[in-house]
Amino acid sequence: MGKPTIIDLAKHLGISKTTVADALKGSGRVAHETRARVMEAAKEIGYVSNRAARQLRESSTGAIALYVPQRVRNMSFYMPFALGVADEAAKHGYDLTLVSDRSADRSGWTHVDGAILVDAMMGDPVVQSLIRSPLPIVTAGRIAGFPDARSSGIVEIEHTKMCGEILDAMASRGAEHPALICPEPGDESSWVRQIVLGYKEWCVRKNIRQVIEVVSSFPTNAQLEASLVDALSGGDVDSLLFGWQDVAQRAEAALTRIGHGLGKVKLASLLSSKDNLNESYIAGLDLQPYEFGQRTAALLREAISSPPATPAHQLHEALVIQPDGGANTRT
Structure with a gap:
């Protein structure tokens, strides 16, 4: 007997192939309980998705890009932010590609499905290169002058x-x-x-x-x-x-x-x-940078799956804390 297919998995569960596919990809309007049941059943019958075939069908690279400008890259905030992006991306089958200043030389950005920009500026050659690309772009924080037509969303702290x-x-x-x-x-x-x-x-x-x-x-x-x-x-x-x-x-x-x-x-x-x-x-x-990164990656994934008509806008919370256990407040 050959390897179990998505059709076998759907029959095993008694639900549609489309629902099973959406649950496995983390897309579509699939209830959390259904998604969990699909994942458990896939493990039970030994189903393994053919990621390469899926990417070919969907014209997907299975990767997203994160750009942190050189001028701020060594600040301690950006490591946990990047880890948050990476972990959220991994939940949905995406790899994370960290791009450098040299990425401005790329002509098509065909190696990724979307990009996140954090604390970048319009004059940056990488930003200009991405604007010329067809990729969905989500920014962590606002970029002055960034064209609305090229923005899929913004996540920012007030x-x-x-x-x-x-x-x-x-x-x-x-x-x-x-x-x-x-x-x-x-x-x-x-x-x-x-x-x-x-x-x-x-x-x-x-x-x-x-x-x-x-x-x-x-x-x-x-x-x-x-x-x-x-x-x-x-x-x-x-x-x-x-x-x-x-x-x-x-x-x-x-x-x-x-x-x-x-x-x-x-x-x-x-x-x-x-x-x-x-x-x-x-x-x-x-500033909860790990959670900030997660939220930004989640918004990009949504934009890749269902391109928004207008840029989405979300606020990320920061937490005021005191060392002696004083009251914490969220901004």
């Missing part, structure tokens, strides 16, 4: 609102005059510009002086120390909000070197994981 909420959490812990330490901003839709806007709006509401220090994404110790000295030079700043975890992790040692040991200034940061919030910090904002 960074401006989020910044106000973590500043409120800091204020509840006695931070009366925080300064913002952030990396160099990208385009007008970038997360850094949104954080800066949220900080400025909060300062206006509180009627306090705005203190913003911009440093490179990966500053030297001397550059970081100089920025901290400038932020604290006015004498009224009593706390620091760091826009990214990579520099926040170096802040304690840098503050000690410039004569501001722990206890003299309160600290808070945007985080790649809640596990990175230690007792030195009065508040943090867990």
